Amino acid sequence: MLNVPEYLGHPLIVNNALFALSASDLLFHWDPDVKWTMTRIHHPLPEIDRDISPTARFGGYPPAYAENGLVVADETTNRFLALITGKTQQQWHRDLTHSLGIPAVGGHLLYTGFGGPGGVSGIVALDAQNGEPQWKYAPKDPEPDPQVYQQILSPKSVEVPVIGQSDRMLTDRRTGRKIPALEIKGYSTQMVPVPVMQPYSTSPFQHWSNSGLVVTQENVYGEVNHTVVALNRIGGTLVWKYPIGPKDVITSIVATPEHLVFCISTASNGLREPVWSVERTKANRLVAVDLKEGKEVWSQAVPRPGNLALANGLLFFTDGALHVLGGTAETGDQNEIAQAAKAPTLGAETDSSGRPVESAVLSSPR
């Protein structure tokens, strides 16, 4: 039995291809029926043998598409943010000292939250073409996020001689017997574990609990230091801000052409956690504010924190379950909607086209 322990994070679709970063250091690309590539991305520590310098830890960081490349980041070990433009090409990379949120791109600018739990201490804009910072909004300039050094065993490939008997004979001085001499017959590659120190964030993978950014033509919207802010997209100046409580966190934020919609969760323990691991909260609510001025226009309590999506004039809220919300114009035929309660049974009977995966066409590994 071969078991390949490799997992991917959020998929990114570019045209017909899927890209994803793994839990470890893998960048995966698959265009079904066309090609696939897998590359491990490495950011070696300075002054350490490049072969054994610890590998990256993406933690399933969600890559974004910019300038014909992919924005990738390791915010946990030897931290970096990079634009990868080919299997073995980078356009740029920058060393980091902070945690990161989920990246977003607008025009030539790359935006990301950074610093502290959830990467929400500030928002920075970088030129996506060269990685140069363009502006930063961080009311309390955050200290670098702490790291500790831990020893890991890093594999190093070494050529080990293979020893065998030669045709040449030697004489044992004590016994006078003839014995064959030994010689190097060849070399084999072996992996030798080498102890090496790896920096590791005390609070790794803060993008897991980041709410993401919203990028419109004019502004960037996101959570910074217990506020939801609207920042001018080009210059980073503050347009408006919407304060939330000291124990409140934003779990997801999305927008329509007129409104910003987000989920506010009040953590019982005051700690920020990914939505999937939150066990107890004091209160959770969905809020919509006017996009131009940040004035609240609607609010509704929900049982748990979750993520948001928007389409067809409907709001999709996933908190371990799926809740679909719409206005009166989208309510539609109540008889039709009533069928939804029976949906699982209905769906099970319509499953007639599936094939067991063992017989599926293995099209890519050629």
Place this chain on the structure above:
Amino acid sequence: MIRASLGLALLSLLTVLPAPVRGDDWLQFRHDATHSAVSQDKLHFPLKELWTWNTMGPNKHRPLYHSVIRKGWIYFTASEKQQRFLICANAKTGVVKWRQPLQAERLSFTVSDISGPAVTESGRVFVYDWVSITDKPTIKTLTDAIFSQAASLTCPEVLGAIDCFAVRTFDAMTGKEGSYFPMAAMGANGVLSRVSLLETPFGQEVAAVPPTMAGCPP
């Protein structure tokens, strides 16, 4: 026979359901490849809940944290008893169009587990799963790739099965399964070439370094 008839009846019911109205799609995590998280469709407040889908697998497993929408159809994964499914339903009503069973009820890496499906504009749905590959031609294809990456090593074991994380695909409209990609294609223990992001006196460079690991399958 009864089951087949019921299936046909329900299939015919599905064919008369109205096609959802087309709006701006939400095809992937954060809406699009740039993660703008902006839909061109407006919301009309106040909102009220139209329908819900509750899901609960073993040990209170609730992996439903993302959904995507294309042409009025919503795609998401949900557990039911011991099984996880990829589900396509009418976004407005929740009426199921099709659903496909997945092999793994839970994926060990939580981000993989809660990452919803993603769908292309052309209508291919990608979803994460865990597969057990037992057919010999596929295993041979994979093991040839694996051992070609470690040519100097000999692996006496004959593999009877390969278990691995996989990306599966389905047709968005019909639910028909397409090709899938097993991560075992990368090789034993993940043997792959690496690229290093380097700082040099002359600027940033990318350089190849030896694979992270190599060896016989455990």
